[in-house]
Amino acid sequence: MQSVKIVITGPYNAGKTTLIKTVSEITVLSTERKVSNPGQPGEETTVAMDFGRITIDEDVVLYLFGTPGQERFSFMWETLSEGMLGFVILxxxxxxxxxxxxxxxxxxxxxxxxVPYVVGANRLKDDQVSELGEIRNVLKVSDDVPVLPCNIVEKESVKKLLLGLLFDILKRVEATA
Structure with a gap:
């Protein structure tokens, strides 16, 4: 069985924890705490990591590690990136x-x-699909990197995002084998 470590990262309140909870087949290990900054949206923030798992088939299991989104917890980004085969920036x-x-x-x-990565655009309304190009430009993402809409509360939408990344990871693994 091939284990694939994928890091789910992005800014505070982008939806990383919810994305993992939407697709994980196990109860998500989460380190969310009450927000200590009044005036920030949301009530909780990840302070260390989230962890979930999804089995693709009998040969491939994805291990999903969610990062904190606030820069004050950036020391965890380096730790969580060790051994990753790809990442999602949400x-x-x-x-x-x-x-x-x-x-x-x-x-x-x-x-x-x-490593390969994809950009997931959460909270994108149907009439805003043209915004994907603007997101690509602001992030300075090359044309070979997928920038995809992702409704983090819809399992099929999240799976589509993760499968797109997985195919890029497997291509990279095969090319180096």
Whole structure:
């Protein structure tokens, strides 16, 4: 059986924990705590990591590690990136601030490891599909990196995002074998 470690990262309140909870076949290990910053959206924030698992078939299991989104917990980004075969950068498509923060996080993860990644655009309304190109531009993502809409509360939407990344990972693994 092949184990594939995927890191789910992105800014605060982009939906990382919910994404993992939507597809995990096990109870998600989560380290969420009450927000200590009044005025920030959301009531809880991840302070260490989230962990979930999804079995693709009898040969492949994805282990999903969610990062904290706040920069003050960035020491966990390096730890969680060790051994990853790919990552998802999740953004709140309705928030310019979220997309801007995602750019900083993306730079960090690109420096950590040269692995495949996808960009997931959460909270994208049907009439905003053209925003995907703008997200690509702001993040300075090359054309070979998928930038996909992802409704994090819809299992099929999350699976589509993860399978797209998995195919890129498996191509990379086969090319180096």
């Amino acid at each position: 953004v709140d498509a309705g928030s310019a601030e979220s997309i801007g923060e995602a750019g900083k996080i993306l730079e960090f993860f690109q420096k950590m490891s040269d």
